[in-house]
Amino acid sequence: MKKQWPIWEVFIRSKNGLEHRHVGSLHAADATMAMENARDVYTRRSEGVSIWVVESKHIVASNPSESGELFEPAKDKVYRHPTFYNLPDELKHM
């Protein structure tokens, strides 16, 4: 397994103005190759206008065993959702 290339996470911006979204991962020996592989694997059907790649080891992830203390407390705070406002129809991406 040690001979396998490191894993990289790939983020694609589908069009200008929108944010980069995580689309998947791939193997690559270094950053340049990761970028080329991302272009070949994830944008061949015109999915994007911009790519970010980041080596997976640099991502700090939350620990599933701490999900209780991290996420449970938010569940009964319905007042934090902006559902009490009437949004005009013209408003997009909310």
Added chain:
Amino acid sequence: MNNEQLIINNAVDKAVLADYITMLSDNSMILGHRLSELCGHGPSLETDIALTNISLDLFGQVRMYLQYAAQLKDEETTEDTLAFLRYPNQYRNVLLVEQPNTDFAYIIARQFFFDAYHALLLEELKQSTDETIRAIATKSLKEVSYHQRFSSEWLKRLGDGTDISHEKMQAAVDHLYPYISELCEASPLELEMQATGIGANLAQLKAAYFERVNSVLEEATLTIPENKWTQSGGKKGIHTEHLGYILADFQYMQRVYPGMEW
């Protein structure tokens, strides 16, 4: 590109122009086929997809060339008859592109040697006096710039990688280097087309080509082969034994089921 959109060049002998365009397409067609053989066999998922992408780019270019060539020829000629119904000695691709997928180093060396030439050729063809060739070259150059980036990055990584990758990359470069001078040796047809302003000036391109190739080889810590022996013949229709096998595969459906469509 639809047939209706093609602008027919009336300034030159149509048959000669059609031959030149077919010749341009033959390199992309045979290399595209070689790369298609790797579909599902790439050394990794990522390189497998990358090489098949390149193959598809090349076949896209082939279709544009052959649709144009077919329009310049008689009523019976179509892009398919040009692609599938010629005999080996009627294909004018260089010997380099028909060389086999011996291993990944050979695939990368062959690709790099061709891409470096292809990009320079298309730069020249962007100045062609033929409007359709100009349009094809402009569109193709974006694809080929990427091919060149892909193959030269790999060449550097394998050449300047581990002892084993260096050794294998050097072996592939040594084996294929004698074939590359044919790329820049102008055939009578190419000289004729150059004189009309339609074709590229290969003599002019040669210096830039070897400069480019040698500088990437050096960057990849590879030794430029000293052997001055060169191999050519493809432009005259005299091929290595590999082309027959390629065409047996490539033409199979049209030979067994003539006129087949799907």
